[in-house]
Each structure stands twice: as C-alpha cells, then as structure tokens.
Amino acid sequence: MSTDLTLHQRRRTPTPDELSSIPWLPLLLPEERARAVAVLQVGDAALGDYVCRVGKPVTYWFGVVEGLLKMSSDTAQGVTITFAGLPPGGWFGEGTTIKRESYRYNIQALRKSVVAGLPVDTFHWLLDHSIGFNRFVMNQLNERLGQFIAAREIDRLNNPDVRVARSLAALFNPVLYPGVGEVLRITQQELAYLVGLSRQRVNEALAALEAQGTIRVEYGGLRVLDLGALRSSMMPAKKDL
Numbered sequence: 001m002s003t004d005l006t007l008h009q010r011r012r013t014p015t016p017d018e019l020s021s022i023p024w025l026p027l028l029l030p031e032e033r034a035r036a037v038a039v040l041q042v043g044d045a046a047l048g049d050y051v052c053r054v055g056k057p058v059t060y061w062f063g064v065v066e067g068l069l070k071m072s073s074d075t076a077q078g079v080t081i082t083f084a085g086l087p088p089g090g091w092f093g094e095g096t097t098i099k100r101e102s103y104r105y106n107i108q109a110l111r112k113s114v115v116a117g118l119p120v121d122t123f124h125w126l127l128d129h130s131i132g133f134n135r136f137v138m139n140q141l142n143e144r145l146g147q148f149i150a151a152r153e154i155d156r157l158n159n160p161d162v163r164v165a166r167s168l169a170a171l172f173n174p175v176l177y178p179g180v181g182e183v184l185r186i187t188q189q190e191l192a193y194l195v196g197l198s199r200q201r202v203n204e205a206l207a208a209l210e211a212q213g214t215i216r217v218e219y220g221g222l223r224v225l226d227l228g229a230l231r232s233s234m235m236p237a238k239k240d241l
Contacts, residue, residue, distance in 0.1 A: 011041040023178045027132030042116045051107040060117030063091035067113020073105045085194040089179025143175045164205035169231045185221040
C-alpha cells in the first residue's frame with residue numbers, strides 16, 4: 001500500500017503548476033533551469049510525515065509547494081521546541097545543505113502537503129555556476145538569520161500575544177514565503193502548535209489583533225491587513241506600558 005511507503009519512496013516528477021510555484025527557478029539561465037528541472041522531485045506528505053529528522057544526512061534541499069510544515073527539535077527532557085512554521089513558497093535548510101551536514105532539527109507536516117526536493121549535488125552545482133541562484137540563497141540566509149534573532153528576542157518576553165504576533169509576521173515574510181501572499185491558510189490549532197500555546201489562548205490573541213485592524217480572520221485562514229503593524233507589534237519598544 002502507498003501509505004506504507006516513506007515520503008522518499010512516494011516521490012514523483014513535479015507537474016508544470018508545481019514547477020511554476022518554485023520561486024528560484026525563474027532566476028536561472030536556460031541551461032541551469034534545465035538541469036534543475038531534470039532532477040527536481042516532489043512528495044505528497046500526509047499529516048505527521050517527517051520530511052527531515054535530526055541526525056539524518058542531508059540529501060535534498062527542500063521547499064513547500066502546498067500545505068504547512070513545522071521546524072522543531074526535542075530537548076533531552078522531551079520538550080519540543082518549535083523554531084518556525086514553513087508555509088507555501090518556503091525553501092529551507094540551505095545552511096545544512098551547503099555544509100552537507102546531518103540535520104539538527106525535524107521537519108514535519110502539520111497537514112497534507114506537497115514538498116519539493118532538489119538533490120544536494122545539483123544544489124552545489126547551481127551555487128558554483130548560477131549568479132541568480134547564489135543571490136536567492138544569500139537572501140534566504142539573511143532573512144532566516146533575522147527571523148531567528150527576532151524569535152529569540154520575543155520568546156524571552158514570555159508574552160503570549162507577542163508570540164502569536166511574531167509567529168504570524170514570520171509566516172507572512174514575502175522573501176522567505178512568497179507563496180503566502182495576503183492570505184495564510186492556517187487553522188487556529190495549527191497556529192497553536194507553532195506558537196506553543198493552547199488553541200483558546202491563540203484565539204484570544206487573534207481577536208486582539210483583529211480588533212486593532214492588523215489582521216482579519218477568514219474561513220480557513222487569516223488575511224493580513226497591515227503587515228507593518230503586525231511586525232511592529234513584535235518589538236518591546238512598541239508595547240504599551
């Protein structure tokens with residue numbers, strides 16, 4: 001049965017629509033694009049499937065075509081720490097892929113998702129030959145560094161409302177996640193998993209953000225109305241005394 005196969009065993013050739021959603025392909029020259037398209041694979045991940053596991057050697061550079069993934073790790077005490085949510089358009093793991101290291105985090109599907117993979121050897125070939133690809137990867141690394149620094153600062157505040165705002169702002173990052181646009185398809189339970197709060201507490205925070213005119217809760221997702229305000233709500237200096 002297909003359900004008994006691993007995600008890697010379920011890999012297939014991407015459709016034209018799936019290829020069109022990969023943000024770095026248009027940046028390549030024809031020869032570079034042809035080489036990448038020839039080896040790109042996609043996998044249909046079910047809820048709970050692992051795309052990457054701690055300690056496993058890197059084989060692909062991954063991206064989200066559809067769905068929602070979670071980047072996390074487990075402490076020695078068995079506590080799960082979530083680093084980031086990964087919505088459509090997001091590519092991740094460039095640092096691990098560049099260094100050809102084993103993964104230091106888990107990537108797991110929070111819902112049925114489509115994940116694309118570029119083999120590590122082709123990733124390095126593009127780094128060696130494509131200026132457009134290099135610029136994309138550099139932008140990714142720069143944005144990811146800023147995202148993790150902000151997450152570290154906000155987590156230290158231990159303020160649930162700020163944690164929700166920070167997580168939403170990160171998920172609407174147009175550089176890291178160009179496939180999201182203005183509407184993020186996410187449930188309150190999925191957001192609760194990413195933030196590390198109860199669904200009820202996330203609901204309260206979303207209601208406060210909606211009352212401020214920053215977001216609008218819609219059926220099946222959230223629409224950002226003022227991304228600048230959503231980002232500024234992350235900063236301690238902006239909080240009311």
